[in-house]
Amino acid sequence: MSSIFDVDDLIDGQKLGWFNIRLLVYLFVVMLLDGYDIIAVGFAGPHLVKEWHVPPASLGPVFSASLIGILLGSLFFGFIGDRLGRKFALIASCISFGILTVFATTATSVPELIGLRFLAGVGIGGVLPNAIALTSEYSPKRYRATMVILMFSGNTFGASLPGLVSVMLVPRFGWQVLFWVGGILPLAIALLLVLALPESIRFLALDERRRARAIATLRRLMPHVAVPADAQLVTRLNDAGTTGTTRAFRFRQLFEGRLAKVTPLLWLTFALNLMVFYFINSWTPTLAMAAGVTPGTAAFGLSMFQVGGTLGGFALCRFVDRSGLKPLSALFFLCIPVVGLAGFTVVSSTFFVAGLFVVGFCVLGLQAGLNAMAGILYPTSCRANGVGHAFGLGRIGAVVGPLAGGALIGMHVSMQTMFMLAAIPVCLGAIACFALNRTAGEIA
Template sequence: MNDITTRSGVVNITDLVDNQKLGKFFWNIMALCLLVSLGDGYDYTAMAFAAPAVIKDMHIERGAMGWVFGAGIVGIMLGSIVFGYVGDWLGRKRAIVIGCLYFGVLTFLTMFVRSLDGLLWMRFIAGIGIGGAVPNAIALINEYSPRRYRATMVTVMFVGFLLGTGGGGYVAAGLVPSFGWQSVFFIGGVVPFLTGIACIFALPESIRFLASQNRDHAQIVALAPRLQPGLVVDANTKFVLTEEPRPQRFNFRLLFSDDRRIATPLLWILYIANSLALFFLSSWMPVLLEGAGLPPGHAALAGSLFSIGGILGSLAIMRFTDRYGAIAVALLPLLGIPVVGALGMPGIAEVLLLAAVFIAGACTAGAQSGIHSVAGMFYPVSYRANGVGWALSVAKVGSIAGPVIGGMLLSAHLPLPQLFLIAATPLVVAFVSCAFLGWVYLARFAKQEDAALNAPAGSMH
């Protein structure tokens, strides 16, 4: 047979994935998950970009739109949890397909809503699907990526989400003047729906998931040679995973079992703290910089620089994350603390201010991508989608609190230097929790993985 297969006809799936040469099969999975992430990111912010035209068309008060935004985020929180269960029950592929078709249809139907209440309920219901697709895409990419590239590949996939969130502004600017706000939701409905259809035919199920659940042996037999061409397997071949305990039905307490009783709280604190800083800054940056004296056009440019910085920061950190884990991610909030604090300095030159905004985006949005890339490493295949889903749901606490706290501080008319110092404070918490999380991974989880990888085949699950 092959060196991955023992004489007894046993194929080690973990070795098969880790030793694969990244070819057409893997990049097909990446391309589809990137499209899922892109559509998800676009729909995440679609209402924000359509809001000015919606307010004018429906004669809605600006403040009332806050309820629509809030309903969408609550739906996303719920969806992250619900689809975590779906992904660990039915599989990553089915959860991704259901999520894409679901939020694609509901986003499309948003075009026909004509009331504030209708918008509120539609965004809440659509949000369930929007929140559910990405956790399962993260799990799928995690489970098909070689260990040496795992964080890099999750980060590359999540760049699609960042491009989607930023791309909505360009779509709105190009289409809304000619076709109305409905055009934003037409694009936001059609793209994920077509992506979901493509996933039905072209996206494979996670081979790790299938092996961990002892499901569909024939499908594993079909998938294994695609990871390593030339591998000979048949109906009698046994497939094993080295790093996995025996599968068990998900229970919430599993998120806090063994070493996860330390890792999960740290991961949740990290997500909340970084999300709070990220969404505080991304929501209020143009307003704050106009208050600092920047012309409106330059303040809007600063918002774009913040997003671009986030994308480049994500790409810059990914290879270091593969090597050093969360320890590498911790460097971003550490750098972000003085940079964000300096944004409020009086008399700072505009070019330096814009450079600082770019770096702040790299540190906050880049860290968010880094957190996504390491989150799945703390949970076994049997409940990885649940672990990531719960973490992303908890992160929405920071996503909601950031803009709200920013609005409260603006209403209090605090001096600009004080506002940015407050915005930098969550990054202190993010750095400390991320550094500890990295230490926990290196001290506990990495050693367990190494021990499992060196275990004899007969002792594997």
Template structure:
């Protein structure tokens, strides 16, 4: 029987050691998983015109193709989150890659528009389950002092995948037709799944929580510190909270987590509403204001550029300052910059600057919110917590995708429209401020390693 002297906390072990190539490789592998989502999101927009021509569809008929993917993402996040806490992060990631890959390959051979819609939904299921697990696995291998920076940098895979998806789709469609885009987008994750069977480790915190053999845990920790003496050691994880038992979903509403869960859900809902509204409608809004289609596209691209740079910068700040208040300030500034866009749509240079900073403050901050959610929940319900925050946020993304058209139809002028779009970002900022004050009142350390312990 292990004595207290022979017990090692794996969380502290990771925190006190320097970052190693082993941990960076995990972040890179998860970066590639998130990049698949970005590739798929961008590629579907490029293949929409040839799909419309093939099946003689109206522009309105294309809506279900986009909506099916979003619905699948939402359902996948809600469905697979608890499974990741039950069977492990690695197993679920491999399963989601297989689901996504096979459904995308099948979609490439769709015999009808109805089949394409159905398979796009299944593709979304795989992606919806994979992303929260990628966030969680990266977070659980990062030392606290670098966690926010590494997780947000990993999440930049989405924007990189989006850029690659645009370029690749354009080349593939010209040379091989639209089906080749879906085929490539399916084969790549299938190959990744085969490689990750050996290359991707299971979360060491999950191993402890699931009572894996000590020898397996020790072998993984030696890849972080080869010189560590782990013979005969019993392992524990300080951030494993068993609460009152019950379902993983029920754990999100335990007394110490309930308020944080609701505030995170509000933040994700408002944040993704704004992001998807701007991504979907900003080119149209700028073109309506007199910009050429080329100018509108270039200005809109700065939203993603700002989001990528913002994620890295905000992650760096979150590791050095109170992460809740960093996100709160950034969201409020996002509301200001979004409102500013409505007053400068006639000036391409000023519009570019405003859109860039809006991307920094809302798209970049959403990456930070993912890092914060992974840090807030304890190991035994972490994937569930991150998945459900993303799943609830997807409701906001669907609403945002629809809201732009409704606002245009209502005849809003540009200053009023963009001011209204900025309001949800400010609401998200206030939610993060309340989150931070409640953590401070509960005397929880402000660093993102903290696990929620609220009254």
């Protein structure tokens, strides 16, 4: 009679080792490139305006195109991740956005660049749901949120790099170098992932046909555990703890049992928080300079916004692992006055930079925590799809935020009033997060 190994119990009972650290490093680098690629086009913008002789407003659709592509890519590659594996979906995502970003160097008009950025966005959208799923499925429960947040910090770090490339390389090689860097590196990391990235052991354990791969992976993860060749690996598919083989993903899985309330509330919190984040990220420099802040201070303030978000995510790690959604609910309510008062910090450069650091700590740190919870709340059988739909639907907020900001600017609304209005979706998000905390119950 073959031995039975419960994969969930084995992973939850392990200590973090080199296997986990290597996985974290691989996915951190992937997230770094993902964050770089999203932001790089913004630094190419001023050079395109000058070289193509187009008005700055014409580049708005270029900036939005990748966000719309990310929305679709999150859904598509989330499905691929649950059907064909997280590793396959991640590699396919890296290859697709790498190739299309390289093609962006050949663009000669705004419509061409819009199309290329949209298609690249589809590939970019596949990275985060599968990286979160893979990280969650190899992390012991007591460290799961910490590992996801550390992995996601690669995204915020990568978002700070296009400015460096713009200063050091663009004057010599032109705006195209931003896309050469953003395209070649994902293709290189894709090759490394083919050779080194493990597939999710929990995903492999769902299907008897993948047992040989699952056993080989389990032996790498836990070399001290003797796993016979005929071992039977089981994992929990749902809240009832049943086991079995992989089923084709059905959309209604995201609304079965307790997920009937969890899923729409999670979507709402993502959309509202991303709406505020992208509003701040898109319009703060313009608003600040109109209020008298120097361009250098505005750029530095936005960098501190990213730094604050990274540190906010780090600060939340252990609290989320220990208490789930409770610290996120508390931080959401703290965001209300922080965002609402941010517009009044332009009285001095010091207040402005410090204010954006605090706003980033709360808003972007909160998003890191929500990312971790998305990977925890869904079972293995639909985790990549669950995370992908949360990010996909959340991107609606990411698109609406900058558009709403542009409309308010067109109405000549002051910076102070705009940030006070931005506190409204934060307030709604806080209520949704509180309801999600009450609904989610025991963390998966």
